[in-house]
Amino acid sequence: MRTRHLLILCCVFLLSIGSRNGLIAQNAPRVSPDNDATSARKVAASTANDAASNASQSDPRIGPGDLLELKVFGAPELGGTLRVSGAGEITVPLIGAEKVAGLSPEQAQKNLEQRLVSGGFLRDPHVNILVKEFATQGISVLGEVARPGIYPLLGSPRLFDALSAAGGATNRAGKMIYISRREDPSAGSAILLSQDPRQSLAQNVFLQPGDTVMVSRAGIVYVSGDVRTPGGYVMNNDENLTVLQAIALAQGLNPTASTKNVRIIRRKEGKLQEIPVELKQIMTAKAPDISLENEDVLFVPNSASKSAARRSLESVVQVATGLAIYRR
Known part of the structure; x- marks a missing residue:
């Protein structure tokens, strides 16, 4: 009798475990190969749409006055060369007026294809739009x-x-x-x-x-006075022109030039500053070469006339900039 009771209890216990596992299995979500394939297609489509959206944002946009070439595969009578109106629209056979301003050519193509399908004109249309002339986006x-x-x-x-x-x-x-x-x-x-x-x-x-x-606009340095070719010399963006280099660009000093009283005339905050240049010391490597700045005027006086050294700063600047020929 006791043995029979034990057997009954064991059977009941096993049945309860089995029924609970069955309920869990029924409630668990079922995953099938079809669901996996559908999910993969949705992810791929979403990724493609995002990529197309990002690409279309960087494409040129159609504007009023632009000249478009429209082609419909299998229906050449629907195509042609169309000018976008001031309202941003084009007139397409069967469809009528269609707004395209502000859209990329790819977006306008998709809109026209949808209009052809929804109107029952074509089942699977393929539209191509080429912008032949950008009238407003030069x-x-x-x-x-x-x-x-x-x-x-x-x-x-x-x-x-x-x-x-x-x-x-x-x-x-x-x-x-x-x-x-x-x-x-x-x-x-x-x-x-x-x-x-x-x-x-x-x-x-x-x-x-x-x-x-x-x-x-490149910087320029003026070389004026007793040099062979006075003028303005362009400083390219990656160059640092010095006094000796500027004199070399001016093809050197004349025989009558003085190495004394050479000076740089520089405009700072609307005022002219005079910077003395020890040209003889620089040429003999006894003094460092001086870097020039944009709009500087390097003036070399004539040794035969001391009056050149007494010229006003304004007159030197006017002569240097007025007679300058821009050189490279």
């Missing part, structure tokens, strides 16, 4: 160029294309060029042009409609 070229202005460059313009359209750089142009984006000016870039042709080709970057190209 490239602005400013600074030290021959003809500053806005240039509607077609295709995929590069930096040198914009500089060429503006007539090239002036004699006062520096080596630094700044490029800013219309939509995000803080995301601009600075390019230091190299004299190496191979590096210059690598610096010929692509531009986008609406970009602004600013060519910097």
Whole structure:
């Protein structure tokens, strides 16, 4: 009798454990290969959409007055060359007016495809939009160029294309060029042009409609007085011009030049300062060479006339800057 009771208790205990495990199994979420595949497709689609969204934000935007070439695969009668109206719309056969201003070409293509499907005109349309001319998003070229202005460059313009359209750089142009984006000016870039042709080709970057190209102005040093070729000499952005280098650019001193009373005339806070230069000591390496700054005037007097040393600072500056020929 006691043995029978023990057997019954054991059976009840085992049945309770089995039923509890069964309930847990029923409540647990079921994972099937189909669910895994569906989840993977959703993640891939989400990633693709994010990538397309990020890419479209950096694409050029269509604006009023732009000239578009529309093509619909399998239905050439729906395509053609269209000009965006002042309201930012184009008129497409069967669809009618469609607003495209502010959109990238890819976004406008998708909108037209959806309109063709929703209207029951085509089942699986493929639309292509090419911007043939940006009327409102030309490239602005400013600074030290021959003809500053806005240039509607077609295709995929590069930096040198914009500089060429503006007539090239002036004699006062520096080596630094700044490029800013219309939509995000803080995301601009600075390019230091190299004299190496191979590096210059690598610096010929692509531009986008609406970009602004600013060519910097190089510093200049004036050499005046009894030198062979007085004039203004350009200081490139990566150069530090000294007194001896400036005299060398001016092709040296005349035989009648005096190494005494040589001076640098520098403008500081609206006032002219006179800095004496011991040229003879510098030329014999008994004194350090002096670095020049932008807009400095290096004046070398004539030994035959002491009156040159007594000239006023203002007259020296006027003569130096008035007769200067910018040289490199």
